[in-house]
Amino acid sequence: MATTALEHAPAHHEEATGIWSWITTVDHKRIGIMYGVTAFLFFLLGGLEALVIRMQLWGPDGRLVSAEVYNQLFTMHGTTMIFLGVMPLSAMYFNYMIPLQLGARDVAFPRLNAFSYWVFLLGGLIINASWFFGAAPNGGWFGYANLTSAQYSPGLNIDFWTVGLQILGVASLAAAVNFFVTVINLRAPGMGMMHMPMFVWMSFITQILLLLSFPIITVALVLLMIDRSFGTHFFVPAGGGDPILWQHLFWLFGHPEVYILILPSFGIVSEILPVFSRKPLFGYAAMVFSGAFIAFVGFGVWAHHMFSTGMGPFADAFFALATMIIAIPTGVKIFNWIGTVWGGKLEFKTPMLFALGFIAMFIMGGLSGVMHASPPADLQQTDTYFIVAHFHYVLFGGAIFALTGGAYYWWPKMSGKMLDEGLGTLHFWLMMIGFNLTFFPMHIVGLNGMPRRVYTYSAESNFELLNKMETVGAFLLGLAMLVFMWNILKTWRSHQPPAPADPWNGATLEWAIPSPPQHFNFPALPRVHGRDALWEMKRVAGGTLPEPTPVAHDAVPMPNPSWKPLVAALGVAITLGGFIGGSHLWVHAVGLVVLFYGVYAWAFEDPFAATGH
Amino acid sequence: MATAHAHADDHHYTATGIDNRKLAIWTFIGSECMFFASLIGTYLVYKGRDVVGPKPHGEWLLNGVAQEQMLEIPLVTFGTALLLFSSFFVVLALNGAQKGNRKQLIGWLLATIVCGVFFVGMQVYEFNHFAHRGMGYTTNLFSSTFYTLTGFHGTHVTLGLVWLVSVLVVALRGKLPPEKALNLEMAALYWHFVDVVWIVIFPVVYLIR
Ligand SMILES: [Cu+2]
Numbered sequence: 001m002a003t004t005a006l007e008h009a010p011a012h013h014e015e016a017t018g019i020w021s022w023i024t025t026v027d028h029k030r031i032g033i034m035y036g037v038t039a040f041l042f043f044l045l046g047g048l049e050a051l052v053i054r055m056q057l058w059g060p061d062g063r064l065v066s067a068e069v070y071n072q073l074f075t076m077h078g079t080t081m082i083f084l085g086v087m088p089l090s091a092m093y094f095n096y097m098i099p100l101q102l103g104a105r106d107v108a109f110p111r112l113n114a115f116s117y118w119v120f121l122l123g124g125l126i127i128n129a130s131w132f133f134g135a136a137p138n139g140g141w142f143g144y145a146n147l148t149s150a151q152y153s154p155g156l157n158i159d160f161w162t163v164g165l166q167i168l169g170v171a172s173l174a175a176a177v178n179f180f181v182t183v184i185n186l187r188a189p190g191m192g193m194m195h196m197p198m199f200v201w202m203s204f205i206t207q208i209l210l211l212l213s214f215p216i217i218t219v220a221l222v223l224l225m226i227d228r229s230f231g232t233h234f235f236v237p238a239g240g241g242d243p244i245l246w247q248h249l250f251w252l253f254g255h256p257e258v259y260i261l262i263l264p265s266f267g268i269v270s271e272i273l274p275v276f277s278r279k280p281l282f283g284y285a286a287m288v289f290s291g292a293f294i295a296f297v298g299f300g301v302w303a304h305h306m307f308s309t310g311m312g313p314f315a316d317a318f319f320a321l322a323t324m325i326i327a328i329p330t331g332v333k334i335f336n337w338i339g340t341v342w343g344g345k346l347e348f349k350t351p352m353l354f355a356l357g358f359i360a361m362f363i364m365g366g367l368s369g370v371m372h373a374s375p376p377a378d379l380q381q382t383d384t385y386f387i388v389a390h391f392h393y394v395l396f397g398g399a400i401f402a403l404t405g406g407a408y409y410w411w412p413k414m415s416g417k418m419l420d421e422g423l424g425t426l427h428f429w430l431m432m433i434g435f436n437l438t439f440f441p442m443h444i445v446g447l448n449g450m451p452r453r454v455y456t457y458s459a460e461s462n463f464e465l466l467n468k469m470e471t472v473g474a475f476l477l478g479l480a481m482l483v484f485m486w487n488i489l490k491t492w493r494s495h496q497p498p499a500p501a502d503p504w505n506g507a508t509l510e511w512a513i514p515s516p517p518q519h520f521n522f523p524a525l526p527r528v529h530g531r532d533a534l535w536e537m538k539r540v541a542g543g544t545l546p547e548p549t550p551v552a553h554d555a556v557p558m559p560n561p562s563w564k565p566l567v568a569a570l571g572v573a574i575t576l577g578g579f580i581g582g583s584h585l586w587v588h589a590v591g592l593v594v595l596f597y598g599v600y601a602w603a604f605e606d607p608f609a610a611t612g613h
Numbered sequence: 614m615a616t617a618h619a620h621a622d623d624h625h626y627t628a629t630g631i632d633n634r635k636l637a638i639w640t641f642i643g644s645e646c647m648f649f650a651s652l653i654g655t656y657l658v659y660k661g662r663d664v665v666g667p668k669p670h671g672e673w674l675l676n677g678v679a680q681e682q683m684l685e686i687p688l689v690t691f692g693t694a695l696l697l698f699s700s701f702f703v704v705l706a707l708n709g710a711q712k713g714n715r716k717q718l719i720g721w722l723l724a725t726i727v728c729g730v731f732f733v734g735m736q737v738y739e740f741n742h743f744a745h746r747g748m749g750y751t752t753n754l755f756s757s758t759f760y761t762l763t764g765f766h767g768t769h770v771t772l773g774l775v776w777l778v779s780v781l782v783v784a785l786r787g788k789l790p791p792e793k794a795l796n797l798e799m800a801a802l803y804w805h806f807v808d809v810v811w812i813v814i815f816p817v818v819y820l821i822r
Binding site: 108109173176177178180181184185186187188189191211212213214215216218219220222223226230231232233234239240241242245249252525600603 | 662
């Protein structure tokens with residue numbers, strides 16, 4: 001058999017290193033790492049913005065920043081955390097883990113994958129470049145027209161936002177096509193759709209949401225950009241335009257976006273809980289269908305963000321009921337997670353702590369969400385800190401907890417190093433306490449009427465004590481992040497033995513190969529017969545599997561590195577970048593030339609051509 | 614190296630048997646549907662809500678003088694027919710490519726491209742004509758939504774033409790053997806999609822009053 005020949009081949013030819021090998025890489029694992037590093041840096045930036053906001057709100061009538069800078073801070077905090085933090089952190093796991101869990105060598109389109117990363121990076125840089133012009137976006141992450149139309153936002157601020165988000169949209173769409181095809185087509189022989197690991201399933205549903213919702217915000221952004229650049233009246237009431245249309249288009253994207261942010265985290269938690277409970281995931285099929293149902297109904301609830309626009313009783317009732325219905329499949333998921341843990345042999349390693357923390361915090365965020373699904377309650381709560389508390393419980397208590405748990409879970413696989421358990425536990429408890437200290441009081445100040453997005457509050461409002469608690473909590477969160485970074489640094493420099501292929505007794509295929517995996521992942525494609533493929537293989541082998549040994553680096557032909565995706569990505573960024581500060585024809589022209597050059601060079605490049613080394 | 618060859622075959626392995634690239638085009642088309650749905654939705658929301666200026670159907674007033682209706686339905690019907698025929702032609706071209714019939718491939722591909730060029734030409738003429746009659750991009754909601762919707766469609770047709778011409782050049786160089794017919798099939802799928810979108814836009818904009 002072919003595999004035996006491979007296993008005995010000597011390991012030679014180290015993989016290329018150096019900066020150029022990273023710039024031209026088409027390896028899903030390296031691209032995943034680049035997504036992770038980039039997103040983590042943006043995440044820290046978004047966190048710093050949040051800390052400045054919290055310092056400003058330390059006491060009444062804060063003087064640290066002006067109202068204008070405060071607007072930029074909360075807009076960039078939201079935009080950064082959503083588009084440059086949580087989404088690309090999820091993309092890191094899509095990239096690194098989907099092919100491994102499927103038993104595949106790479107994604108379906110490795111160069112397209114590199115293109116997605118470069119477009120994402122350029123989009124993030126362009127949005128943040130606005131800080132150097134003193135003109136960071138300041139219209140909120142939802143950019144409501146006509147506040148963001150030329151009349152009320154004449155500066156460059158909103159241009160950076162519309163252009164940057166369009167560029168990021170290109171990255172998301174290219175990646176979504178890629179991962180959709182990867183999941184459908186690159187499952188290992190024998191792995192049916194209902195055998196896939198739950199992380200792959202939830203990520204797959206996320207790609208469908210991306211494919212269907214990002215075109216909508218693209219249209220909204222294009223129309224706003226045209227309004228601002230050419231003077232049309234899509235969202236300008238003076239010319240008959242309707243600002244409410246912006247809200248419809250934005251939230252038609254915006255609500256599915258919420259699930260784009262949280263479904264990958266559902267998947268991560270569904271991977272961690274079974275492994276550390278030593279039990280298969282409870283209710284696999286119910287998990288799949290509840291995820292699909294959430295995504296489907298998620299397209300029919302967008303106007304719960306718009307109750308205060310006065311849509312009338314019929315629309316209010318429809319969107320309220322549809323929103324409440326989503327609580328049912330979400331509840332199914334939570335019961336299944338509890339069912340997974342129930343009666344299991346629990347091991348409280350750091351990934352497990354974060355996964356359990358996720359369940360508790362996400363339930364709280366879900367409950368406050370059901371509260372403002374009711375229009376009369378929402379009319380009281382909208383635009384207050386109650387809403388801020390709610391979505392931080394689902395997006396921080398939910399997504400960030402799960403993404404962090406995933407980092408501890410998959411770190412050995414990605415880096416070949418084990419993280420320190422003691423520091424991991426400290427990280428968890430600091431984050432848990434800091435998180436609740438920051439965001440729980442926001443429920444109370446919110447219900448007491450403290451408005452969002454206002455840069456000060458008065459002394460008579462009695463908000464001071466709770467705000468001070470929130471600020472202390474925020475700095476605890478910053479401290480937790482420092483502990484995490486210290487953990488990474490310390491274990492990175494230590495001379496620990498390399499991490500084993502399967503440190504957690506994992507159930508899925510990524511743990512079948514060395515840590516970190518070789519370029520081609522699997523010397524021979526694995527054969528799969530059911531769910532939890534690795535547990536099954538271990539059961540057949542009668543307990544444990546031998547540590548896999550690396551084979552020759554060039555044992556499997558893999559596609560060559562390519563710089564063409566980077567050129568094409570530059571073309572996209574330049575073409576759209578020409579819309580900052582009006583429409584600059586020559587910039588568009590240069591961008592299109594670069595784009596077409598990149599695309600043609602890419603299309604006519606043979607990825608498997610002999611390189612003659 | 615027998616093993617290396619065995620593994621090189623893995624690069625063509627797909628779980629469904631469908632080629633990755635074909636599936637990707639279908640996926641992309643699914644996404645594009647939402648793009649055009651949003652544009653068409655915007656057009657419909659703003660239909661008839663103009664404050665001033667030209668209307669798509671019926672007479673309208675300019676400085677108190679009655680003007681003829683803007684849309685020229687016979688011309689655009691002709692363009693629509695051309696686009697529909699081009700979808701048929703590209704199927705014949707693909708059939709030629711799959712059979713290795715070079716004449717059939719190049720002849721019908723050329724016919725497809727000619728039809729596409731005439732369609733874009735028709736649109737350029739239409740836009741110019743409207744501009745001369747005083748309907749600029751920012752004139753009113755109808756003009757903005759009309760130019761944006763049909764303009765984005767026209768851009769898609771133009772990109773489809775660039776793609777088809779590229780495939781034609783490859784075919785003329787004799788580098789489109791039957792086993793590579795998928796290279797044309799992908800462009801053809803995209804071309805059909807652009808056609809189908811127009812079949813929605815044409816009645817929505819030109820026929821429904
Ligand atoms: Cu929502």
